[in-house]
Amino acid sequence: MKHLHPKTEEFINSSTDSERINHLRKPRWIGYTGAKKVHNKLDELRNYPTNLRMPNLLLVGDSNNGKTAMLNRFAMMNPSFVEEETQELFLPVLMIQAPPEPDEKRFYNTILDSLHSPYKISEKAELRQQRVIHLLQKLKVKLLIIDEIHHLLAGTMSKQRLFLNVIKYLSNELKISLVCAGTREAFNAIQTDPQLANRFEPRVLSKWRNDEEYLRLLTSFERILPLKKPSYLIESSISSIILSKSEGLLGEVSKILELSAILAIESGVETISKNIIENIDYTPPSDRKKMIFR
Numbered sequence: 001m002k003h004l005h006p007k008t009e010e011f012i013n014s015s016t017d018s019e020r021i022n023h024l025r026k027p028r029w030i031g032y033t034g035a036k037k038v039h040n041k042l043d044e045l046r047n048y049p050t051n052l053r054m055p056n057l058l059l060v061g062d063s064n065n066g067k068t069a070m071l072n073r074f075a076m077m078n079p080s081f082v083e084e085e086t087q088e089l090f091l092p093v094l095m096i097q098a099p100p101e102p103d104e105k106r107f108y109n110t111i112l113d114s115l116h117s118p119y120k121i122s123e124k125a126e127l128r129q130q131r132v133i134h135l136l137q138k139l140k141v142k143l144l145i146i147d148e149i150h151h152l153l154a155g156t157m158s159k160q161r162l163f164l165n166v167i168k169y170l171s172n173e174l175k176i177s178l179v180c181a182g183t184r185e186a187f188n189a190i191q192t193d194p195q196l197a198n199r200f201e202p203r204v205l206s207k208w209r210n211d212e213e214y215l216r217l218l219t220s221f222e223r224i225l226p227l228k229k230p231s232y233l234i235e236s237s238i239s240s241i242i243l244s245k246s247e248g249l250l251g252e253v254s255k256i257l258e259l260s261a262i263l264a265i266e267s268g269v270e271t272i273s274k275n276i277i278e279n280i281d282y283t284p285p286s287d288r289k290k291m292i293f294r
């Protein structure tokens with residue numbers, strides 16, 4: 001089975017059909033070039049020497065195109081650790097989700113919750129802020145990642161501004177780099193504050209196009225999908241149908257391949273063909289919207 005990664009081949013040889021299907025339903029990670037570039041950038045920010053004006057990153061991209069997966073992976077690769085000599089606990093990277101609306105207290109709560117640090121409902125915002133700053137300093141957090149930053153758009157303009165000021169204050173006080181991720185609307189929100197706009201370098205995670213990078217992605221998928229026969233996903237008849245159905249979104253490409261591989265196992269054909277893709281129970285994202293608004 002030359003089309004497979006050796007580990008995938010080993011897995012096929014030791015698994016039943018239902019084990020293979022179960023495996024296909026689990027999350028997968030493919031290290032595509034765009035993800036590697038962002039990873040390198042995050043590494044650079046984590047190692048950045050402390051400075052009065054720390055560089056920040058704003059990762060923007062369409063929904064379901066891999067932002068959270070990428071950041072989660074980076075956070076997982078930078079776990080907390082105890083330094084042997086001092087027995088001190090370090091947390092180089094802290095990742096949180098912006099609260100569903102731009103609310104200062106809830107923002108601090110999210111950070112305190114993620115550090116398992118209790119707080120009283122009556123505790124004032126200033127006190128909470130001081131505790132957050134103290135904790136992050138103590139843990140020597142180098143990078144604070146705030147995902148779903150577009151949630152800040154759920155509030156009024158004045159609440160949005162207040163929240164942006166909170167972010168700015170944290171970054172100034174702690175002198176750490178911030179990484180915010182969200183949809184394109186988040187970019188517009190940050191642009192409303194010229195100081196923040198200056199400090200956030202935008203990185204766009206574009207939709208996939210029919211280019212070499214996309215074909216490389218399909219090749220990587222083919223190597224880890226546990227199918228006994230090659231599918232030749234990069235052949236233009238197959239690659240173009242996956243791209244058009246997925247509308248260029250990584251989550252959709254992954255879903256189409258997952259469903260196709262499952263059908264290929266269930267039907268016994270063991271390969272993803274145009275026919276298999278046409279027969280999976282899958283609706284492209286924009287048709288889903290049409291179904292709801294019809």
Ligand SMILES: Nc1ncnc2c1ncn2[C@@H]1O[C@H](COP(=O)(O)OP(=O)(O)OP(=O)(O)O)[C@@H](O)[C@H]1O
Binds near residue numbers: 030064
């Ligand atoms: N590196 C990867 N390899 C394989 N599949 C991936 C990868 N990254 C993401 N995916 C797939 O894409 C899906 C969507 O990814 P993710 O949740 O990171 O998107 P997102 O950009 O954060 O979307 P949203 O803006 O809606 O939060 C994942 O559930 C996973 O199936």
Ligand SMILES: [Mg+2]
Binds near residue numbers: 068147148
């Ligand atoms: Mg996300």
